Amino acid sequence: MSDRTMANEKNNAGIIQGGVHQNHLHDSAHKHVSGTAIYIDDLPELPGCLQVYIGMSEKPHAKIKSIDVSAARKAEGVACVLTADDIPGINDYSPVMGDDPIFANELVEYVGQSMFAVAADSIDNARAAASLVKVDYEELPAILTIEEALEKESYVLSPNEMKRGDSATALERAENRLKDRILIGGQDHFYLEGHIALAIPGEDDDVLVHSSTQHPSEVQHNVAKALGVSDHCVTIEIRRMGGGFGGKESQPALFASVAAMVAKKTGKAAKVRLDRDDDMEMTGKRHDFIMDYDVGFDASGRIEGIEFIQACRAGNSADLTGAIADRAMFHADNAYYLENVTIKSYRCKTNTVSNTAFRGFGGPQGVVGIERVIDAIANHLGKDPLEIRKVNFYGTTDRNVTPYYMTVEDNVIHELVVELEADADYAARRADIRAFNENSPFVKKGIALTPVKFGISFTTTFLNQAGALVHVYTDGSVHLNHGGTEMGQGLYTKVAQVVAEEFQIDNNRVKITATNTGKVPNTSATAASSGADMNGMAAQAAARTIRNRLTDFAAQKFQVKADEVRWLPGRIQVGAEEMTFPDLVKQAYLARISLSSTGYYATPKIHYDAQKMQGRPFYYFAYGAAVTEVEVDTLTGEYKVMRTDILHDVGKSLNPTIDLGQVEGAYIQGVGWLTTEELVWHPSGKLWTHAPSTYKIPACSDRAPEFNVRLWDKGKNAEETIYRSKAVGEPPLMLGVSALMALSDAVASVGGYKIHPGLNAPATPERVLDAVDRVREAAAG
Amino acid sequence: MTNVSMTVNGRPVSADVEPRTLLVEYLRENIGLTGTHVGCDTSQCGACVIHVDGKSVKSCTMLAVQAAGCEVTTIEGLANGDDLHPMQAAFRENHGLQCGFCTPGMVMSAVDLVTKNPDLTDTEIRDGLEGNICRCTGYHNIVKSVRAGSNAMKAAE
Ligand code: FES
């Protein structure tokens, strides 16, 4: 049956296909499995399309005395070579601060920094020509570590402080006090599709760029800025990315700008596609942190005062570091009430690639910090860490104000954790593990339950807005567009479900279309987990406008009251009559009713004073918890995750299958970050781990043999979000923290659980082995 | 330039390419079959897996000339017209995908695994897919998909 005949048949079933709260398949699933989903590299190339290679700095910090591109310009197949001098507009692709040159011209600040571009008839010719470019550097001293940057007070932005109560006095008075330093590593995004942009020149100053980006509007603004033209000359389009995870938020602007400049200069289409090694060297990662804590607590483990110093590696420029470091501060509490607290934040400037957004956006690092503190307290007091967690949880009516003075109004962490604890049989398993460890000399097991509470909204308040565009054609088929982008998370599917629900038509009548700055302008990045919350609301508003027009029209035409027009599954009841959506639409068109509308949404209730670091930066919180069990070989440090149990709150899920997929994927990505994914820089400033051969992301065999994941069925958003659902993109990443704490628990067993292992992240086998040795020595000594 | 001919998805194809052309380039650029993806360029991620004479191969690691005269199957050739191969259907039904970039390679590897051993245990599935990286799904639904696909393949025999 064709779509058309299906649409004209009345759906007398009680429910439409693919409405909200249904397990509707990912809209592209059939294309993904058959190889017909088009990514940018799959688009047909126009004749003469140029391939662009970007020349990179070989020094971490140096003055550029000269760049000689003359030989490259004459090389085989070369159409043009661009340096800073060839940029028609402004030499900058930064999101905010103006400190990211497209091509470095006087100074390079990291190995891998973009210096020039060669466009040729093939990528091989472009690369070969680039190797002919001669750069004369005058090397300068480089800062390669956070420690060095702190020592030299090298910052990209000034330090920040968040404070509530009197931590100094509380620490002095506390019965127990612990201090330590925590190291938390960075993480490469490793989206399977690397960065790519394809520019097609148009008339006058126009250019269309297909850019693999989570933030089309920002790419548009940066391309226009580089070309020195108005924003309206530049159109950015993206149908789907092969993964994003935050890595395609601010960074695609570089590649899109270069492609667009080549296209406008040569009049030919131009493609920039990074290979994996170049992508890993050239682009920023999750921020690594050094955290110092000083905590005071009573005999029950309740925290009375705490001070954190959080220092992160920004890399060479600010990029999004300000907001990321802020979010680390906002999540230094995770799910715990910190009455007397001071958090200092340092945003260190180093001669390494500029770090950027990555799922969780600084939040996960904040969470790791406080969870480590909790474990240290537990080891110190000889108690179960879960007991310490519970003692410190936010209350529901008291002890419920965050360090930034936001009242937690929707706290469900107690209930959720108790439910998971029972589900996962935590207490009995913990006892079994202790017994096992007593009798097992080398292999030790560990278990941990960690919670997550994650704030939802962009903390930069104005970003919390979204737009959508809905057309209904006269045959009743619907065209949907919005500012959100699809990177696999199922956003397009969810928003289409919302629109289908609004019109009470089957989902296959709603055509999902590529995100395009010409259709919905001035959008925010698809980030901060806000995609479905905001774009779902905007699309609903657009559809509702049309639906209301149709209702009014039907009421008038058939002489009934508006409330006698009822939208039923697959049909509309008008008084005593029933008609299909296409029938009503056709009649409305003939009566000259507009069948197209935009929709807009701005998140309510939020406000925030960035100077004081006080307010309500988040609309609501998402919650979850995980239990992970591991097995460690204490002779080698090698380990395996044996079992995982997750309970996660996504409110009333728009699409449980898609949400579960997000939770599973995020957990594994979180575990990878904290265990095997280690970034190593050579003393020369070069990233050594620039391919999956040396940078170990989780493989299929790393997954726990027993993996139980459940969405919390009591979940419901306390706020009026789209169908009371909750954001799901980032929060579950922090469930992976339970793996790090389980490893710590296994290591602690070698010292009778009395010595805190101080296990840093990533907890590679080497680090685990070191921690085992440390704990053994301390126990013996 | 060398002329390289082979059979791709049952259809004879031929193109003049430089001898250093990789099989994946040949398929994507010369033959126009873009369902086979390139994720790492260096034989590590598995996004480019295809079948050459019935065996799975990372097509970024084989030269086109090495496949001359061979029977090649890519993700586009797996379905029977509009009917998805049981493994494709299983990935679709079990949400064994998110961004989809790894999916073609995963499906091709999975078909080869199951063809070699129709009675795979979960551990064998997990170990067998070691060479295919997925950054999105956490593999949970991929393992589920392969199990379902393998059952369906058996039932179809
Ligand atoms: S592209 Fe061939 S294995 Fe990654």
Ligand code: FES
């Ligand atoms: S679905 Fe995105 S890499 Fe596997």
